[in-house]
Amino acid sequence: MDLQIIRDQTAGCEEAIHFNNAGAALMPKPVASAIRDYITAEELHGGYETADRKREELDLFYQYGARLLNCQSRNIAFTTNATESYNKALSAIPFKTGDVILITANDYPSNYIAFISLQKRFDIKLVRVENTETGEIDLGDLEEKIRKYSPRLLSVTHIPTSSGLVQPVAEIGLITRKYNTLYLLDACQSLGQLKVDASLIGADFISGTFRKFLRGPRGAGILYVSDKALEAGFEPLFIDLHGATWVEENKYIPRNDARRFEDWEKGYALMMGSNAALKYLHEIGIDQIESRNEILMNKLRSDLSRINFVKLQDRGQKQCCILTFSCDNRSESETKKYFSENNIHIYTTPKANAIIDFMEKKLDWVVRVSPHYYNTENEIERFIQVVENL
Incomplete structure (x- = not known):
């Protein structure tokens, strides 16, 4: 370095x-230049035409994202921010009245608001896992509550927005895999400052953003979807024509990769800036x-x-x-x-x-x-x- x-x-x-990198980091010049250059290309050639011309470069996003999270490119989707990533994953879960979501005291505030909204709509139960004396999630209490409640989902925020606490996410994953519990991880504050290894953590979904420690642009996010979640058929509630193909009057077929969680319309200039941010990070290490x-x-x-x-x-x-x-x-x-x-x-x-x-x-x-x-x-x-x- x-x-x-x-x-x-x-x-x-x-x-x-x-x-204030936990809010929005300073972008390096290659990231800002990538965004400006793409907008200039759209100005000169048109939006559709530029996307066609730049398709191979844009698709590098999935390779760079896979390297970031130690997974395959099929597990990566581009979104507009961490909250959209999180909510799209949340919307894929078919909640029913009485379902339990296990949560922590340090979940991201937007996630809590989403939980409360689900509670109002589906009458689900929110059960909080206790903390240890040092502030992390209590792994013993987590396992006990999984056995007691058979929850539909466990949600964990890797690093909260309000402190420097780091949750033991890999140890949590060992427990959720043992009970086949769905595991949604909010990594918006950890991506770019800590190694986030999807294969080691074992989460079904991981959401993140680019404006923070990844030093990318605002308005760009990333979503990891595990092979397990893809093969189980999880898809966003409002899947669109990019994520699925309409084949009959009352039938569609979703994509077989994480891009089923994407929308057809996206900020391609910001996607190009995200590519540059990931490349910059990988070059440093x-x-x-x-x-x-x-x-x-x-x-x-x-x-x-x-x-x-x-x-x-x-x-x-x-x-x-x-x-x-x-x-x-x-x-x-x-x-x-x-x-x-x-x-x-x-x-x-x-x-x-x-x-x-x-x-x-x-x-x-x-x-x-x-x-x-x-x-x-x-x-x-x-x-x-x-x-x-x-």
């Missing part, structure tokens, strides 16, 4: 210290990214822990490139404004994004800081100075 080259290819590094991020986060946590009015709020035996902390001497809006005035991009997470977690921690909001491999130790030191002046 040549950090200077990477920073030279990241124009936003010249503008500010960007510690996820192992190198993980190692670099660990160095940055060890320094950040260590330095912040020495500030007496700052309280770190992350739990978990394993933590990642998201750090949250609270401080009592400023309001949420004042804090956001303060960091912005100091040319540092952070994010604040309100209680509404993590109701259960924040009720347990007795918090109304936290500061969320999320560096990535292109950030520097000097930027962390500057950030610490700014925090000390709070």
Whole structure:
């Protein structure tokens, strides 16, 4: 990893210290150029015609995505974002009255809203798996609840939006495979900062987005669908003419791969940008990214822990490139404004994004800081100075 080259290819590094990669990372120049070039081609040649001309390049998405998740290209679908990926997978499950969904205290807020919507429509039951003392899902309680409830689905968020907790997703997969329980994993915060190996994790569906640690464009997402789920015939509730072929008046035949979860209309420029983001990541290497991020986060946590009015709020035996902390001497809006005035991009997470977690921690909001491999130790030191002046 040549950090200077990477920073030279990241124009936003010249503008500010960007510690909001859990929200939307800075795109490297090859990603932005790929999007602009495709839009220019559409301007000159037309949308349909450009898609035809660029078909081979666009189809690289499935190969790059398969490499990201250690699977086959047939298991990969392109979507508009992580929530669409998640909801399309959720819509494929034929819920019935009384079905149980096992959930965790740290599921993504949009996912919780989807659960509540399903509960209102189908009268399903939501059963929460307990946490360990360190914050992760309790594997013993998970297995006990699977045996007790025979749930239709287990939903887990790999890394919540509100903290740096990392769930033991591979260990969870060992249990779900033992009982043949459907397993839906939200990996929107882990893709691009941690290795996410679908074959090791054993989830039936994995949803993700490009705007975060993958350093791709907004409006682009990815969905993994396992061979098991494909062979079982799972398909989105509203499958369209891209995902299926209409063969008779009252009959259609779905595609035999994960693209049955795609829509015919998609943002091809964003798909091309996603290709560039995946290629960029593969050239650097996820192992190198993980190692670099660990160095940055060890320094950040260590330095912040020495500030007496700052309280770190992350739990978990394993933590990642998201750090949250609270401080009592400023309001949420004042804090956001303060960091912005100091040319540092952070994010604040309100209680509404993590109701259960924040009720347990007795918090109304936290500061969320999320560096990535292109950030520097000097930027962390500057950030610490700014925090000390709070």
